[in-house]
Amino acid sequence: MSLSEVDWSTFRISAQIAVLATLLCILVGTPLSWAISRTRPAVAGFLSSVALLPLVLPPTAVGYYILYGLGRQSAFGRFLIDDLGIRLVFTWQGAAIAAAVVALPLFVRTAQAGFEQIDPELLDVAATMAGRRRVFWQVAIPLAWPSMVAASLIAFARSIGEFGATIIVAANIPGETQTVPAAIYDATQAGNTSLAHTLALLTVVMGILILTALALVLRRRATARQAR
Amino acid sequence: MRRLLVLAVSFAAVPALASCSGSTDADGASPTVRTGSAFEGAGPDEKSSSQMTVAAASDLRDVLAALQPDIEKRCETRLTLVFGSSGQLKNQVEAGAKFGLYLSADAQYPRDLAAKGLVVPNGVASYGVGRIVLATRAGIEPVTAFEGLTSESIRRIAIANPGHAPYGRAAREALEASGLYDAIEEKLVLGENIRQATDYVEKGDADAGIVALALVINGSPASYTLIDSTLHQPIEQGGAVIKGTGAELTARCVLQYLLDPEGQAALRDHGFEEVPR
Secondary structure, eight states: OOGGGOOTHHHHHHHHHHHHHHHHHHHHHHHHHHHHHHSOHHHHHHHHHHHHHHHHSOHHHHHHHHHHHHSTTSHHHHIIIIISOOOOTTSHHHHHHHHHHHHHHHHHHHHHHHHHTSOHHHHHHHHHHSOHHHHIIIIIHHHHHHHHHHHHHHHHHHHHTOOHHHHHHHOOOTTTTOOHHHHHHHHHHTTOHHHHHHHHHHHHHHHHHHHHHHHHHHHHHHHHHHHO | OHHHHHHHHHHHHHHHHHHHHHHHHHHHSOOSOOOSGGGTTOOTTOOOOSEEEEEEEGGGHHHHHHHHHHHHHHHTOEEEEEEEOHHHHHHHHHTTOOOSEEEESSTHHHHHHHHTTOEEEEEEEEEEEEOEEEEEOTTSOOOOSGGGGGSTTOOOEEEEOTTTOHHHHHHHHHHHHTTOHHHHGGGEEEESSHHHHHHHHHTTSSSEEEEEHHHHTTTOSSEEEEOOGGGSOOEEEEEEEETTSSOHHHHHHHHHHHHSHHHHHHHHHTTOBOOOO
16 A cells, blocks of 8 residues: 555546536436437337447447547548547547446436336326426426436446546546546556555545445435335 | 266267367477577477467567468467567566467566566577657658657657556657657657557557557558667567466477577568667
């Protein structure tokens, strides 16, 4: 154990990536999971497969496609870089996109479960009195919010530990894109066992904290349901 | 039911045993060519094998791909090549990975392994010296001197990870020797090994890179300029025949191939220089 060796910027970068990835998941995943829980089975099935795909792909494959899409190899990437000046390869923002794609299936599954627990009659009754948008914001979200929080926490946890896709897209630049998992990998590859050991132990502590938070939220969700 | 199972198992075991004894025969045969310095001091318990895994520094990717059929023929074996940075592969050898031969871009690593008792007697040899080049991605004005790296148009510079890749270490030494390391440190992207660093430049994700001559000399689109070799420690390439793998003689044969005139000529063609004697 040697805390002095630890480069704390890796924790900041991991947190930055996980926060941005979680926000991206909320932004994309909330409407997606709402749509899956409310549309015709055929459409829902298709959307659900798309949302779940990253879960069954190796993260390295996800990383490869994102690197290809955002980098100079593809026309879209060249458009981003040369015409818009948006550089995402080798940046923590690029890493966050990769982490968000990997975390999205977990977010969608959890949020979808929350929406599906709402009594459909309640939503139908609401629909007779208000437009779709108001039903979503004033009925569905208030009823499903503990699930949304749980979904966000799971997405955050998955993003903060993401390694395969993020290292392909963002490489391993100390102080810029080096995450905690990448630092552990680096220490292992360089034969620095004591640093790898310290970092790994810190992630265990972090993981326990996240799980505790998740358990609290889930208990709240359970009691909220009982009250109904 | 249980008897049936036993029967099935014993039947399955017959061909397995047969093929086992067959391969023992093949393993017992020594490679036809057994002359050369790499065979001096070979112990009586050393064996040949019809299959061997070689852990090779990633600067050898192109040259080994070209030589593999020839080496396999001469050493009567099938090679599985595992590429990585020399430091990573050394850690794997130390952790007990079953590599018959370790080929490193830093000749000190094989000597370290020998000092730890992991190498057969007289199982270490140097086969070449690597060079680094300054490469620029296609589509921009080629950078031909280190000073050019400070330019605004060069946003990302790829080198191999100096923590465990010898070419990365040489790149850092050369940048430090020219007094530019601090100025461009923020632009550095570290590849896991020299192949990945080269890839970053070839695919255009990095604008420039300090990479191995061996990986750009034959047909890479990126333009490059040779870096003065006095700016860094020589990147001496060395191999080690790993002890106790059952393929020691085969590994000696492959190492000898790289030391013989044919192997040396191929290494020369792929951007390696002769080891000064």
